[in-house]
Each structure stands twice: as structure tokens, then as C-alpha cells.
Amino acid sequence: MKYFVNENCIGCGLCTTTCPNVFTMTDENVARASDSDVSPEDEPAAEEALEGCPVDAIEHA
Ligand code: SF4
Structure with missing residues (x-):
């Protein structure tokens, strides 16, 4: 299973707290998922x- 962060991301940082092994923040202050x-x-x-993202920016890749 892989994940993908789409353009809806508002950079709230929740996913990087919930699952730091998969989600990290970029220099542009949006999240990205591990490849x-x-x-x-x-x-x-x-x-x-994925379920906690407030703007549904996380998808299964
Ligand atoms: S993907 Fe969702 S939970 Fe993660 S930083 Fe972006 S808006 Fe927040």
C-alpha cells in the first residue's frame, strides 16, 4: 500500500504527527507521502x- 498527498493539502501537519514514518512536510509546507x-x-x-485529514488530501496511490 502506498499513499499520495493531493493538491488539497493545507499544510496543517496533522498527518505528519499521526504517522511520521510515512508523511513528512516539504519545504513548500505541504505534506508528502513516502514513495x-x-x-x-x-x-x-x-x-x-488518511481518515483524519481535514481536507481529504490523502489518497491511496
Ligand atoms: S495532507 Fe491533510 S493532514 Fe496532512 S498536512 Fe495536508 S492537510 Fe494536513
Whole structure:
């Protein structure tokens, strides 16, 4: 499973707190998702980040 952050991101930082192994902030102050497959250990937190994003900016890639 991979994730993708779309152009809706407002840079609130929630996903980077919920799942820092997958989501990081860029220099442009938006989130980006790891290019790698998410490990089974990180998937629950990644799903929580997807569901918690206030602007639905996180998608399954
Ligand atoms: S939770 Fe959503 S809006 Fe906030 S930084 Fe992450 S992708 Fe962007």
C-alpha cells in the first residue's frame, strides 16, 4: 500500500504527527507521502492519517 498527498493539502501537519514514518512536510509546507510501500506496522497509523485529514488530501496511490 502506498499513499499520495493531493493538491488539497493545507499544510496543517496533522498527518505528519499521526504517522511520521510515512508523511513528512516539504519545504513548500505541504505534506508528502513516502514513495515506498508502507510497512504493515505503519498501515494503521497511515490509515488514521488518511481518515483524519481535514481536507481529504490523502489518497491511496
Ligand atoms: S493532514 Fe491533510 S492537510 Fe494536513 S498536512 Fe496532512 S495532507 Fe495536508
